[in-house]
Amino acid sequence: MKTLIVVSHSQGGGTKKLITALIDGVSGQLFPELEIIIEDSVTIEPEKILKADAIVLGTTENFGYMSGALKHFFDRIYYPCLDAKRGLPYQLIVNADTDGFGAVNSVEKIVIGLGWKRIDKPLVFKGKITPKNLSDCKDMGGTIAAGLEMGIF
Numbered sequence: 001m002k003t004l005i006v007v008s009h010s011q012g013g014g015t016k017k018l019i020t021a022l023i024d025g026v027s028g029q030l031f032p033e034l035e036i037i038i039e040d041s042v043t044i045e046p047e048k049i050l051k052a053d054a055i056v057l058g059t060t061e062n063f064g065y066m067s068g069a070l071k072h073f074f075d076r077i078y079y080p081c082l083d084a085k086r087g088l089p090y091q092l093i094v095n096a097d098t099d100g101f102g103a104v105n106s107v108e109k110i111v112i113g114l115g116w117k118r119i120d121k122p123l124v125f126k127g128k129i130t131p132k133n134l135s136d137c138k139d140m141g142g143t144i145a146a147g148l149e150m151g152i153f
Helices: 014-027 046-050 068-081 101-114 131-150
Strands: 002-008 034-040 054-062 089-096 123-126
Touching: 002 014, 002 068, 002 131, 014 034, 014 054, 014 089, 014 123, 014 131, 034 131, 046 068, 054 068, 054 101, 054 131, 068 101, 089 101, 089 131, 123 131
Parallel strands: 002 034, 002 054, 054 089, 089 123
Antiparallel strands: none
């Protein structure tokens, strides 16, 4: 069985909408051999990441950076997962007020250090969440589920 971990934190609700759409896309694929674990970035333990076959990271853009909650996540899992999870496929979703560049850049610096491999370019959504944004996340969820099922990542 493959395990997809979805890690995010949402104060205003926008990031949660994006992540929920992604999970709908993963769940809609009906792959019985795929376990989805959804965790808050504030409380998830490194042991769960050690079980992951892929990870989705969801964050808001705060002051041109990733959310403090996601940074806290990285602070806690970095060394326990550093060697054990090299090559872990990841997908980043950013709920941005501006261009999202700072949030993407800050996350990518850390995941490069961890040796994780990007599934696809980060999904950055600027401003109010639209039905198209939700559809894009749902499609990405389906892509991730299919890729895990086929062993692509």
